[in-house]
Amino acid sequence: MSAGTLTLTNNSASVVGNGTSFTTELTAADFIVVTVGGVSYTLPVKTVDSTTALTLVSNYTGPTQSGAAWYAVPRVAMNLVTAALVAQSAEALRGLNYDKQNWQQIFSGTGTATIKLPDGSAFTGPTWNSFTTALNSKADKVDGAVPLSQGGTGAPTVAGARTNLGLGDSAVRNVGTAAGTVAAGDDSRIVNSLRKDQAGTMSQPIYSNFLSANGFMLEKNSTAVSQSGSNYYNRFARVFSRFSDASFEIDHFESPGNYYAARIIVYSSYQNSQLASFEMRHTGIGVSQGGWQTFSDRRIKTNLVPVEKPLEKMKLIRGYTWDRLDSAPSGRGFIAQEVAKAFPEAVSVGGSATLKTGEKIDDILTPDTYGVAAALHHEAILALMDKIEALTTRVDKIEGGSVTIHPGS
Structure with a gap:
């Protein structure tokens, strides 16, 4: 910021300074920059009359203002600014000309167009004509059959399309639980079933040839089982394996009010006569009709x-x-x-x-x-x-x- 302040008068070329040194800071053809009412004015100097007076090239058009701060801009600096503005304007015009040429190539050219950028670089891309040509060569999506190779079905009928796509008759069946329908992914018969490598909830026993020799059953949440006419225990789960002359059972049960236990039972046949029972109770006690024996030969x-x-x-x-x-x-x-x-x-x-x-x-x-x-x-x-x-x-x-x-x- 230059020394002193200025007094500017509307429609006057005379500028009066206060505390200024115009003769040392300015020469004819230099510029002064002053801001009045939020508007910056760049004013060319015609003559420097004294240290506190100068004359502008043209009358000041802004409002009268006194005590305004100001800047001295040498003519050389302004020439550089003007030259830079000319260069930037030329560059902008060059870019606009490139834009017009580029768009003309895209809309009127064929094949590919070379697009030029303001920095002188270029790249190639398809013209509008190449798009329409490519679209015209595509299969007709309205009349006729679109080949499989072009993403179609290769047939004008639904049945022919299913055949070409390798679809079975389930493709035309509705989702449901009745005969002739297909099951949905959230069908309760699937969701509630036991699946390989996944957890499931079993609501019914699982049987495998259970009523014949070499049968098997997995059951949970059995009802209360009675023995000798009185309620003896509540069975929570069991695995039952049946053979022609003997059966084996592993279960988890409760003697109400007494204890919980895991048990192994051996029957003479299909639960007709219990031969042996081995209990491991939650109290840490093992119980059987006989005794626990170890090798002592x-x-x-x-x-x-x-x-x-x-x-x-x-x-x-x-x-x-x-x-x-x-x-x-x-x-x-x-x-x-x-x-x-x-x-x-x-x-x-x-x-x-x-x-x-x-x-x-x-x-x-x-x-x-x-x-x-x-x-x-x-x-x-x-x-x-x-x-x-x-x-x-x-x-x-x-x-x-x-x-x-x-x-x-």
Whole structure:
């Protein structure tokens, strides 16, 4: 911004400055730029009369204004602006001429047209004539049959179109559940069925030759089953396999108010006579009519060593009754830590339990109660029998007078 301010008078070529130095900032043919009422005026200078007075080339056409700020624009700068404006205008006109030529080629040319851009680059594209020529060569979509190769059916009739497209008779059937219709994707018969590799809800039993030998059934939510005339349990689900002379069942059931259990049942035939039942109850107890047996054949064992010092080991292990800190019922037996003192190899580590307080106990110790009790008690009894026999022999000798009893002996 130049020094001082200007006073401009409407329809006058005289400009008066206040605090200006026109003689040092301007020469004839320079320009001053001033903004009055939001409008910028670029005014050419005719003569510089003094440091505070100059004359314009033409009268000022704006409103009278005093104290206006101003800028001095040298003639050289204005010439550069004018030259740039001429160059830009020429470039714009060149672009308009290109546009007219380009559109003339597109509308009146054939084949492809070369489109020129204002920066001198060019590219080619189809003309309007090439579009109409291509459309005229397309198949008639109104009369006749559109070939398959051009996206049609190759036939003027519906039946012929289905044949050419390889469509079966289901293409003309309506969606429904009655005979002669096709099923929709949300048909309940499909949605509610069990599908391969997908989850499904089973509402009816699944049978496979169930009424004959080698039959199979998968069933859920069975009704309450009675036994001996009274309600015995509610069966939730079962798998039943039938053979000619025996049947097998795996089920999940509830004894109302008592317990839940998973069970394996063996029948003599089709549920005519129950031969065996094995229950695994939610209390952690296993139940069967017989007993659980393990292999104990000498032929499959080695390093047979009788339990040593059985009477001493008997004192290390006590028999207890207890209440559980978790949800299991009360019980009786050995404590794993005591068994480990006498038979460390008879105690295994594994599993976890959550107490009623919420505390979780990991690495639960589990003793081989049956094996330890059988081996230890039997050997302890044998040891006691030896002691009894020795004492009996001694008593017999005393009563026969063959033994002299000394005081303190």
